[in-house]
Amino acid sequence: MSDSPDSPPDAEPSIAARIAAALPSLTPIHRRMGEYVLANPFRAATMRIDELANAVDASIATANRFARALGFDGYPALRAALVRGFEATLAPVERLRSAQEHEAGARGGELIDASFEQALANLERTRARLDRANVEAAVDSLLAARRIFIVGMGASAFLAGLMEHGLSVYRDNVQSLALLGGPTDAARRLFSARGDDLVVAIAFPRYVHDTIELTRRAAERGAPVLAITDGPDSPVAPFAARALFVHAERRLAATSEAAVLALVEALIDAVAHRSQRSARAAAEVTEFMLPWLEARGACAAPPHPPRRSRKTDR
Structure with a gap:
């Protein structure tokens, strides 16, 4: 599980201290607003002034007066202080909110074009920053490892699964640890990892x-670690023997x-x-899967094996 979103490292305690100091002198409605912010700091950081006011059955003017009672110039300054402890977590939310406010007339086609353009830019920037020798060494480590463990949680779990799916044809022991058993089961499997294995860690904001x-x-x-992440400041980078950095910006989401x-x-x-028998392995896997594949224009194998007759030949 990720860290609780209601525990920012910097801004939230200072807001809590201001509210606690002001509580004895606050009006009942301001006290209710303060209690709401204390109980829901992350939610409050994402709210417009009217949304916070509605949450406690108050007016917009009351919300502004509440902010001033805490020593802020108004609600925007209060919200900015709340957001300060959640910048990385809230950045996609703020980008989406800004786009909805300033690009209200954008059509679906324009938005899709913008998404494609950003994807292309990400690929070009990633290719430009990859060091060929480092990539070759990463491939060497994937080929040499006795076992490959792939760690990725959240959205990266799907990437870990696709990596396992692709590598398992050519490598005998590839495991994605994004399993139904959760992190404790992943830890149990990693317990046996050693120097001739490889751990691939996939981690991107929001980590x-x-x-x-x-x-x-x-x-x-x-266990040696190959990190696939967004840069040297990534929290998994210090643990990696080798790292591949991907430029993975997304305008309206985190990654x-x-x-x-x-x-x-x-x-x-x-x-x-580079695998010695990869073509043969791919052919054997494909042949084994033929009953479940649509093989158009070919004499495909029947979808089910023929039933044996109960009568014995004489």
């Missing part, structure tokens, strides 16, 4: 605490999974190309 903790513990046990997936697929392709 999930489980990914960071599992990566840290794996590294402490001596562009498309850019990360492109790198994941590139690594899978490189492993496939």
